[in-house]
Amino acid sequence: RLAEHGITVxxxxxxxxxxxxxxxxxxxxxxxxxxxAVTPGSPFSVEPVSGPAGHVRVTTGLIRRDHAEVADLIAEAAAAVAWTAQHR
Structure with missing residues (x-):
């Protein structure tokens, strides 16, 4: 389902x-x-991650909701950027 959003896991x-x-x-x-709940991926990275980009770890065995809805929310979150003073 994430592939439909252009996300390669x-x-x-x-x-x-x-x-x-x-x-x-x-x-x-x-x-x-x-x-x-997901976990930031940078603590698991062998090489240092520079900047905000990276990965999140999703434990799929804990998902009890509609998988299509969760995939949509993950896709939205994957494209999100933090709000900063630069966004004013």
């Missing part, structure tokens, strides 16, 4: 998928506002 490992995002913090906050 990186390296699924069992119950987790790694979703590329424009801004890890913005994606985590946006999904949390919808009751979906």
């Amino acid at each position: 990186q390296g699924s490992d069992g119950l987790n998928i790694w979703v590329p995002v424009r801004d890890e913090a913005a994606a985590v906050l946006r999904l949390a506002s919808h009751g979906i």
Whole structure:
């Protein structure tokens, strides 16, 4: 379903998928506002991540909601950027 949004999931490992995002913090906050907990991917990265872009880790085994709805919300979060003073 994420592929329909143009998102290529990186390296699924069992119950987790790694979703590329424009801004890890913005994606985590946006999904949390919808009751979906994900983990920023940068702490799991072997190479340092410079800037806000990166991945979030989604544990798919914990998703109990409509998968299509969750995929839509993840796609929105993947494109989100944090609001800063520069956005005024």
